[in-house]
Amino acid sequence: MLHSIWLVIAAPLAGVLLNGLLGRHLGRAFVGLVGVGSVGVSFVVGALALIELGALPAAERSIGVGMWDWITIGSLQVGMTLRADALSLWMVLVVSGVSLLIHLYSVGYMGHEDERMFARFFAYLNLFVASMLLLVLADNYLLLYAGWELVGVCSYLLIGFWFHKGDEEQAPVVLVDGSQVAVPPNLNPPDSGKKAFIVTRFGDFGFALGVFLIWSTFGTLNFTDVFAAAPQVPTATITAITLLLFMGAIGKSAQLPLSVWLPDAMAGPTPVSALIHAATMVTAGVYMVARNHVLYDLAPTSSLVVAIVGAVTALYAATIALVQVDLKRVLAYSTISQLGYMFLAVGVGAYAAGMFHLTTHAFFKALLFLAAGSVMHALHDVIDIRRMGGLRRKMPVTWLTFLVGALALAGFPLTAGFFSKDEILLKAFEFSPWLWAVGLLTALVTALYTFRALIVAFWGQPRDWPLYEKAHESPPIMTAPLAILAILALLGGLLGLPIVFGVPNWLSEWLAPIFAAHAPAEKHMLSVTTEWLLLGISAAVALVGIALAYWLYAQRGDITARLTVTLRPIFVLLINKYYLDDIYNAVFARGGQRLAALLAQGLDKAAIDGIVDGGARLFVRGGAWLTQFEDGHIPHYALGMFVGALVLVAYLVLR
């Protein structure tokens, strides 16, 4: 299977063609079968390839599978080549496995759509998975970039999928003193999709420049050649390259300052959110840094930037999640925050730990999103937690699975999230106690906001009785994936148990041929006591956070309410997401539009009209064509050209 690894991409691609071209005529059952089945093929092929790779000696676990020579210009030779190694195949398994469950769930979740939309949805979904698999299997920067961009395009189409929806106004938060705090509206799906596409493209701008710089520096774009030649390249160049590449990661993985698109991506159907947050898209940035670890190892400055951006983003997003009233948005900010952890990990050189957290996060975040989707399904798309309450009695499976996901996210001892987060904190502590402290504080906030959402939504008494009465458990096709993911979220930690447990850390060893080849062998500066101590602190922090949430939101709601009034300015700041969106809107969107309008109408017509005659106002009137003509635009155009010619002559002759 190793040499047929292209099947992993080809299968969902075939699904795209089948569902995209013929889906409307095939009926729902067949479309679902093609959609789920094709990703299933990817998963099986990926798993078989992984087993096959494991049978090889560790040093030979990297197979290049060339399909065709993509381009050869001069000395540059770039192939349509995939690389199957421990890292890429692990990603294939995570991506296709989680996607498979999400696809299955979607068959139930999207069941209300008409056949045409249903087919279209699965075609996009498959294309999304195929693009992501291309990204992780790429053997060179161009192919990586292709996957990188295609993932962006798919996310754009999927986030905007329910395009008939408008902006959703949010009810203001009423505080106990009677005052109100306005909650920013949820952006409509088409604009959200566009926002995702545009914002990430500004990261991609840096990424493209990074690839360019690699080409200029190394004369090749193949990973192996670049990594081999990297030690001979000046550190400054490597630093520039890695920082530019990281710009792409900031966009794609929604880190500061380009984090603004991800919460709005919630406008897409919930399975899409799950896919974006767990399996595809956002993890691409972490994977990219891990893939380029050779370069990041050579550029300590860049690594430090990665770690700091990660840590700051983790805390920033966690605090925002504390006050969100939309269940999916709580989860969205938690993703940004958890991605921050992953970047913290890869930034401090703990690549295996980063990949471990990426994996466990994929399990529990997919679980949480799908469970939230199940709630939405039951409540007819209501997602405001203030209208929920007591749902645990109506939806036992959803409740239990959400609880498991929440425990893992909060880092409850022995869940998957606990081990992976703890490994990151451990590595961060080795690197710098300051980063560890930020990470630990974030862990506390994480436990707090996770259980706040859980308690408000599922615990206590229903706040909206008519809505509560209608609620029902979701069909098995939706709850089955939930159950599987819940098991993974509970037991996923077994993949990478802490070394102090005295058992092998399987994932770390599996990835060792990739990361150990260049990075110095894992050094153990910390004593066993310190490790146990740190482990204990992590566990304690998670428990304290959960207990605090229970006390604040389940028992003493009155204290919480008064606290909110006292801390009103902070509350307002958080609910407005630190005003980052507003700042961007003011500076880029409005400023850019004004500039463009000035150039198009202003320079093109009005400005020159203004110079030549005051009759310019005429052309603004409707059906401006003829007016433009009579109002003598040609002389204006000619004048523009004449001035241009004068400048040109003057420059060339006089310089």
Place this chain on the structure above:
Amino acid sequence: MRPQLPTLDLVPLYPLLVVTGWAVLVLLADLFVQHKRALGYLALTGVIVAAVVTVALWPGVPTSFQNMAISDGQALFFNLVFLVTGALGLLVAIEYLERKDLQRGEYYALLMFSLAGMIAMAAAEDLLIVFLGLEMMSVALYVLSGSNQRDMSSIEAAMKYFILGSFASAFFLYGIALTYAAAGSTNLAQIGSWLSGRGIPKDPVALTGLSLLLVGFGFKVALVPFHWWTPDVYQGAPTSVTAFMSVGAKAAGFATLTRVLYSAFSPTFTTDWVTVAAVLAAVTMTFGNLAALVQRDVKRLLGYSSIAHAGYVLVGIAAASPVGVRGMLFYILAYAFMTAGAFAVACAVERREQSTTTLADYAGLAQRSPLLAAAMLLFMLSLIGIPPLIGFWSKLFVFRAAVEANLAWLAVLGVLNSALSAYYYAGVVVQMYLREPGRSPAEEVAFRPWRSALAVAVFLAAAATVVLGLWPGAVVNLLMGV
């Protein structure tokens, strides 16, 4: 003593002769043929024959015709671009004119005369031939722009294009005169050798000549600040004409501009025109993209987009290297498919009583005609430069050439511009995929892919966008021989 008659070696001119002869044939056939649609197919046959002749001449023949014309690899490559554009333009027109009730024989003949002018421009080794080709192409295009006599905007476009075009031609002619004054020849190679051998360094006459020639070219390929006509004319002209001229005229302008700069004004004035070209490229792409951001009319939007792309192409020329020229050639080929394809889709979407299409007309296109929308999606993504489509490679090649030529700032600006352009191209995609159809199905001109010449054009362009993106090697190898 017997007068010495020059030997006439017409081989390099075969493609030109085929196209011109065929244009006359179409004109004559117009007298006898009732179904004008058939003339479109007749013209198409001529284009295919000319393409076959062009391929047969590959990899080029030496200068002849008293050193006035050359059919080297570059000229032949451009011929192929023109002929591909011509073929797409004809396929689009056959369908579009029928629907608009504009079917007339002279449309096809004019299109072929315009093609002949383009081919002459690419083959020109002499400024006079350049001018001849330029006018032959332009006059035909002026008339084509106004070919919808019932539509004021079409007539206005023609007038605007004609008057401003004449204005630009005056600059161009004056440029030729001054260049002749400085170098004593109109032959590009001779100008080059004179200027580098016995010419005066920093000769103001030659430099003024160069500037004025640049104004003329700047007009044809729509460089800022000589672009004013572009959005108005692209919007006003019948869409099938826009599809043809947005690519053909631009490609022809770049073909000659390259030759003039590289053989007549190199190496003496290389540093001078490199700076000018780099600045013009920067201004042009930035202006084009910014202005496109606020457009609501798709033809106008594509007009500004074509200005931006002229800027990208100029980046390749500014690199002043063989790599840059090859990048530019690839770019123009890519541009031909993407832009002609996008305008072809605009033709399909346009209603009978409309003369243009607004963004709202594309609302829900993915539901009304999924294949048409998918093709447009490909063109938009390719114009942004998303891999693995052809537009990605074209940008990569020219930016790469800029980096090698120490114009890294220009490459960075270009990449930034591409990021910016995503905004308005994505706007079209939003309309097609993320909006409800605004029109009732009855209003819709049914688009039947399996029996429409227009669909063939859209399909060919879309296929080229994908196939040449996945296998760009074929074109690159071809260009290595140029």
